[in-house]
Amino acid sequence: MKRNVLIIGAGGVGQVAAHKCAQHNDTLGDIHIASRTVEKCQAIIDSIHEKRSLKAPGVLQAHALDALDIEAVKSLISSTNAQIVINVGSAFVNMPVLQACIETGAAYIDTAIHEDPAKVCEQPPWYANYEWKRRDACRENGITAILGIGFDPGVVNAYAALACKSYFDRVDSIDIIDVNxxxxxxxxxxxxxxxxxxxxFTGRAWTWQNNAWVANSMFEVHRTDFLPVVGTQTTYLTGHDEIHSLSHHLKVPNIRFWMGFxxxxxxxxxxxxxxxxxSEKPxxxxxxxxxxxxxxxxxxxxxxxxxxxDYTGKTCIGNLVKGEKDGRHREIFIYNICSHEESYAETGSQAISYTAGVPAAAAALLIARGDWDVKTMANVEELPPEPLLELLNDIGLPTRIQEGESDQLLELCAESFAE
Amino acid sequence: MKRNVLIIGAGGVGQVAAHKCAQHNDTLGDIHIASRTVEKCQAIIDSIHEKRSLKAPGVLQAHALDALDIEAVKSLISSTNAQIVINVGSAFVNMPVLQACIETGAAYIDTAIHEDPAKVCEQPPWYANYEWKRRDACRENGITAILGIGFDPGVVNAYAALACKSYFDRVDSIDIIDVNxxxxxxxxxxxxxxxxxxxxFTGRAWTWQNNAWVANSMFEVHRTDFLPVVGTQTTYLTGHDEIHSLSHHLKVPNIRFWMGFxxxxxxxxxxxxxxxxxSEKPxxxxxxxxxxxxxxxxxxxxxxxxxxxDYTGKTCIGNLVKGEKDGRHREIFIYNICSHEESYAETGSQAISYTAGVPAAAAALLIARGDWDVKTMANVEELPPEPLLELLNDIGLPTRIQEGESDQLLELCAESFAE
Structure with missing residues (x-):
């Protein structure tokens, strides 16, 4: 049972993750929030108290931290006795924070891929450039490191794993559709x-088509779908983190990401x-x-x-999966709808932050409970999807499945757990 | 007979004015070009030699000058013995250059209204804010100062004066239309x-309607016309220099400026x-x-x-004038067509610079010849339009008049000169 959470990053996603962790501090223990600007951490703590989000009386503390400084991160992990680190800081700090976790034994969680500020859109698969180079170190040290557990990447990876495992004998294509x-x-x-x-959007749009990487330019290819709740929406083929792990871990020849604009x-x-x-050039x-x-x-x-x-309206993010089951063609859309107003009322952040921050907090709970404390590095599709999706059904991000005329809440039966 | 020209400003308009002055240096005498960056003046001189634009052997010199420094301008006027100054520098230097002319006795020519860098779109009429405050000083010192003699303002003011004098008993409206x-x-x-x-375009669009100033926002009002050569064009009600003098000098209730975009x-x-x-705010x-x-x-x-x-195509700039003549409604369009390619072949600049620079050089010729050496400050509509338009017919900017089915070159008969 790991306990005590250190959240690094005090932007919108950090605010949501902190609220959700506070709502489950009976399981998670002490909650610490660190950022270069300590005032932003304190503002989150004030918001948690104001909304009475702390489930049980407990530690809730703000810290100033330069997350690029590995020694400083290690020192804060040790002094707070944090066994779980949720890194929702800038995409530029992932590797130093992961290194600090490896050296201190803390579990590591992030929501987006590592980026080098000097490089835009590196060669695929992106995870091989930084994260997977630390996979052996994680396994050797028994470090649980869960990569990319926001909504997309994150929950959509679990949707993909669940589809492959429980809904299809063969999956031909996964189209991840993200509409705000x-x-x-x-x-x-x-x-x-x-x-x-x-x-x-300024680099190439890398996607996985016919078992190979294909580069398009941004806004070159689009599709139009009639989606649940949000209606007819045009989305554009976009490069995105999850394609770079799903294409490696799942035997699916076509994996694409589509973002609405x-x-x-x-x-x-x-x-x-x-x-x-x-341009980033002066x-x-x-x-x-x-x-x-x-x-x-x-x-x-x-x-x-x-x-x-002032944000109104809803997001719709999901996976359109096509393939074969019991010898017949099958298509399903596994998705979530999230409301900006409800997200703001609960956490003070809008739905874009909410959909990224809640899964990160859920991952912390799954590590604390043991379900996901795998003692190695893992992308989400390598982990059992059911505990995550069951938990998300309860804590604000319910999964629905649309198939033909049917559209219903995902119900996780014993069968799917058992397989 | 005034002689020797000092051109201040070495941008596109300065380049055209210098080429045109060089083509008439038998009348104008020595030609000097001054700019903060002397290399730009030298490049214009090289271009004049390359295109063999100098009509007669003569002085053609480059000078470095900070035109905001009145003493430096006076000193250059004296040392070059220039009796005519063509100011085609930044709109911010007009008043210091005019002051230097007043103090040295040189004639002054500009193509655009003075601007204060800290102010966008001042109260109308704009000429009353800076230029007209120096009118008495010009008259008292016998200084010829011709304001705004590019194409628009400039030639279009002469078109307006000619229409009022020779084509109409009563003018109801003048719509100046500028299409590139x-x-x-x-x-x-x-x-x-x-x-x-x-x-x-970032300030208000001031125009003169029903004998009063009216403020619109930019792109709020537009019109569509079928124009000679350039065809159907949409133009937008825009604030522009010439409205601020024409409304003062002509008894015309509606004077508007329309720019094509x-x-x-x-x-x-x-x-x-x-x-x-x-924004100009940091x-x-x-x-x-x-x-x-x-x-x-x-x-x-x-x-x-x-x-x-690489510029291709043509400009069309002219005045649509409506009113009454001999008891009957009359409408005419007085205009010029200018080709980017031909402008570039002759002067190394495109038609936008050509249409502004040629009239400035024409004004210098008219001062040198005495036609326009009026020994006071004048906007173009206060001067006889015929010598200018006759000269422009000969040196690259011919005037045409469209009325009903007729469309012909402006012919200046003795009658119109005599009135």
Missing amino acids: AGSHGRYFATNFNPEINFRE GEHYINVFNVLNNLGLL VRLDDGQSVVPLQVVKAILPDPASLAP | AGSHGRYFATNFNPEINFRE GEHYINVFNVLNNLGLL VRLDDGQSVVPLQVVKAILPDPASLAP
């Missing part, structure tokens, strides 16, 4: 750090990108100043955290 | 300094403007740097001078 049908009411904003957000978002993105304003101004255009765009856009109070 | 139907082949670019260009230009402009990237970046967004946009856009070699 909500509205923030601003002219333009990104839902998380603009720098990380735009980096997803409105025409307005695409227009603004294209104007900025075509003009060179999303330009020289008339007065001699050297400036990175993307940093200026970041400075003039709304702070993503400021959007949550 | 050319293409530079880039994703997006401005045809002159982006900073000055965008300032035209493609949907793509408007889209890019609106995205940049709505995001705050055209923002603070994550690293503490203070940066003016508009300066970054300027830095990433193509240098306007770099567009000229």
